[in-house]
Amino acid sequence: MSPLIPHRVLFIAALLSVFSLNAFAAPGEVEMNSFAEREVMVVKNGKKVSELRPVDKAVPGDEIIYTTRFKNLTGKPAGRIVISNPVPNSSVYVANSARGNNTAITFSVDGGKSFAAADKLIIQAKEGKTRPALPAEYTHIRWTYKGDLGVGKSGEISFRAAIK
Amino acid sequence: MKTKARSSPSNIKLTALLVAGLMFGAAQNALAAGTAAGTSISNTATLAYEVLGVPQTDKTASSTPFVVDEKINLTVANGVSTNVVPGASTQVLLFTVTNNANSPLDFNLATNQVAAGDQFDATACTAYAESGATAGYQSAQDTATFIDELAIDTGINVYVVCSIPADRVDSDIALVGLTATARGDFTGVNGVYAATVGTAGAAITATAGADTVGTVDIVFSDVAGTEAGDAASDAKHSDRNTYSVVTAALTVTKTATLVCDPTNGVTNPKNIPGAITKWTIAVTNSGSADATLTTVSDTLSATLAHDANLVVPTNAATCDTAAGTAESAANAGFKVTSSVARDIGGNAAATSAFFTTNTADGLDIAGQVITATYATILPSDAGHTSNGLLKSGETVSIIFNTVVQ
Numbered sequence: 001m002s003p004l005i006p007h008r009v010l011f012i013a014a015l016l017s018v019f020s021l022n023a024f025a026a027p028g029e030v031e032m033n034s035f036a037e038r039e040v041m042v043v044k045n046g047k048k049v050s051e052l053r054p055v056d057k058a059v060p061g062d063e064i065i066y067t068t069r070f071k072n073l074t075g076k077p078a079g080r081i082v083i084s085n086p087v088p089n090s091s092v093y094v095a096n097s098a099r100g101n102n103t104a105i106t107f108s109v110d111g112g113k114s115f116a117a118a119d120k121l122i123i124q125a126k127e128g129k130t131r132p133a134l135p136a137e138y139t140h141i142r143w144t145y146k147g148d149l150g151v152g153k154s155g156e157i158s159f160r161a162a163i164k
Numbered sequence: 165m166k167t168k169a170r171s172s173p174s175n176i177k178l179t180a181l182l183v184a185g186l187m188f189g190a191a192q193n194a195l196a197a198g199t200a201a202g203t204s205i206s207n208t209a210t211l212a213y214e215v216l217g218v219p220q221t222d223k224t225a226s227s228t229p230f231v232v233d234e235k236i237n238l239t240v241a242n243g244v245s246t247n248v249v250p251g252a253s254t255q256v257l258l259f260t261v262t263n264n265a266n267s268p269l270d271f272n273l274a275t276n277q278v279a280a281g282d283q284f285d286a287t288a289c290t291a292y293a294e295s296g297a298t299a300g301y302q303s304a305q306d307t308a309t310f311i312d313e314l315a316i317d318t319g320i321n322v323y324v325v326c327s328i329p330a331d332r333v334d335s336d337i338a339l340v341g342l343t344a345t346a347r348g349d350f351t352g353v354n355g356v357y358a359a360t361v362g363t364a365g366a367a368i369t370a371t372a373g374a375d376t377v378g379t380v381d382i383v384f385s386d387v388a389g390t391e392a393g394d395a396a397s398d399a400k401h402s403d404r405n406t407y408s409v410v411t412a413a414l415t416v417t418k419t420a421t422l423v424c425d426p427t428n429g430v431t432n433p434k435n436i437p438g439a440i441t442k443w444t445i446a447v448t449n450s451g452s453a454d455a456t457l458t459t460v461s462d463t464l465s466a467t468l469a470h471d472a473n474l475v476v477p478t479n480a481a482t483c484d485t486a487a488g489t490a491e492s493a494a495n496a497g498f499k500v501t502s503s504v505a506r507d508i509g510g511n512a513a514a515t516s517a518f519f520t521t522n523t524a525d526g527l528d529i530a531g532q533v534i535t536a537t538y539a540t541i542l543p544s545d546a547g548h549t550s551n552g553l554l555k556s557g558e559t560v561s562i563i564f565n566t567v568v569q
Contacts, residue, residue, distance in 0.1 A: 029220070089203075
């Protein structure tokens with residue numbers, strides 16, 4: 001992902017300047033921005049490389065990458081940071097796609113009531129039996145930040161969801 | 165899917181993973197047509213945090229919503245091939261057209277004659293969509309030449325109706341292609357599909373260039389079909405189906421064998437007055453379809469007389485209609501043989517039977533004209549559903565003698 005960051009930064013700037021949806025947080029808060037992108041193959045210097053671009057044409061089956069960035073503008077260390085994110089409407093979570101440095105990632109299959117790691121999620125099947133949950137059954141994703149987020153520091157979490 | 169942290173035996177774990185994989189695959193397939201075009205999708209994340217141990221107000225952030233675009237996709241598939249006879253009209257070839265797009269669509273239908281790989285072209289072809297009133301092609305009901313408002317993930321029967329030229333022979337085939345082209349008006353709110361009930365919508369153009377934010381763009385995602393002019397991503401799909409000519413091919417052979425003469429007996433007989441000749445008129449069906457025989461007529465030369473008793477001469481003295489021994493009985497002047505056991509005249513499951521010369525029984529002579537009426541000679545039986553039927557591969561022969569005058 002790291003080679004893609006310069007482009008993404010440019011994109012964020014563009015997004016913020018064009019749309020006012022993601023207003024800057026007031027000083028003293030944690031600033032958050034969320035955006036939807038697609039991975040596209042482009043030719044750069046004669047090589048095919050993948051790049052993240054704002055969602056353009058999106059049809060069923062396409063994978064969308066949702067990224068949320070957060071920055072501590074409180075002037076003090078921020079602790080116990082928990083980000084929860086429902087899987088977007090008309091979408092299914094793509095297995096093993098959730099990312100987030102220095103976070104523990106858990107999922108919910110019951111609308112956000114309870115969360116567990118991917119390999120601990122259980123679905124109640126017929127006749128009292130249980131089975132492992134499928135990624136397509138996840139309703140929410142939760143990132144629990146480990147430790148404090150230092151003053152002025154930022155973090156980023158992301159996941160992919162396919163349009164149903 | 166993670167494979168660690170399982171305490172179950174490895175073989176059980178493997179099974180569980182396999183089942184999970186299969187189920188996930190099934191879930192993927194369920195996305196066939198998918199979310200309706202025009203659906204707005206956005207993502208919202210909520211962040212909770214504390215500062216110096218004091219919980220702060222949750223923060224939320226949402227991505228800019230985008231709308232699901234129109235994915236034009238369709239499948240044309242052929243049904244079973246159709247057997248036809250030469251000269252037949254209103255012969256139906258079955259196809260199905262399935263709307264794999266994420267909105268309802270109309271479809272134009274076009275037929276084409278495939279240039280290579282077959283022996284002939286069907287003529288006067290038109291494609292009709294199933295009306296839904298009565299299943300199967302009904303000429304009075306299935307009159308629409310385009311598909312109107314086909315719902316998402318729905319297939320419909322399309323009937324290509326053609327005529328078959330009269331000059332075709334058994335085993336000839338004609339390949340006919342069907343190309344369906346998606347049509348529709350995208351004039352609804354944010355450019356979503358708008359129904360045009362009763363008429364085919366406008367030609368659809370894929371949205372060129374960048375996405376139009378908040379508006380349904382059109383993406384073609386069909387694959388190429390079998391027919392010329394149908395490429396991938398052109399809002400068309402095509403397939404072809406086969407007319408197979410299946411017809412009876414009848415051959416009639418008439419053979420003569422000189423049996424005897426009154427001087428040489430049965431040894432090297434000559435065609436002198438009094439000589440007896442055995443005639444066989446064989447009808448063979450070498451085609452793939454059954455044939456219903458009607459009549460065969462044979463006019464004897466004026467110099468020949470029919471042997472009323474179908475004698476079997478053994479020497480010069482018995483080379484005579486009266487003096488010879490009848491093969492069956494007096495006045496049983498005709499014999500019919502079949503290549504398969506069947507009802508012949510009144511005889512059940514026979515391979516041969518005799519017919520009289522002097523009574524009307526299906527094989528008769530009037531003057532010099534012998535007439536065989538097959539409906540009477542070959543009645544229907546367990547293996548033959550109608551009178552006079554000669555099935556593929558069967559032969560039926562009529563045998564009689566003549567005497568040189």
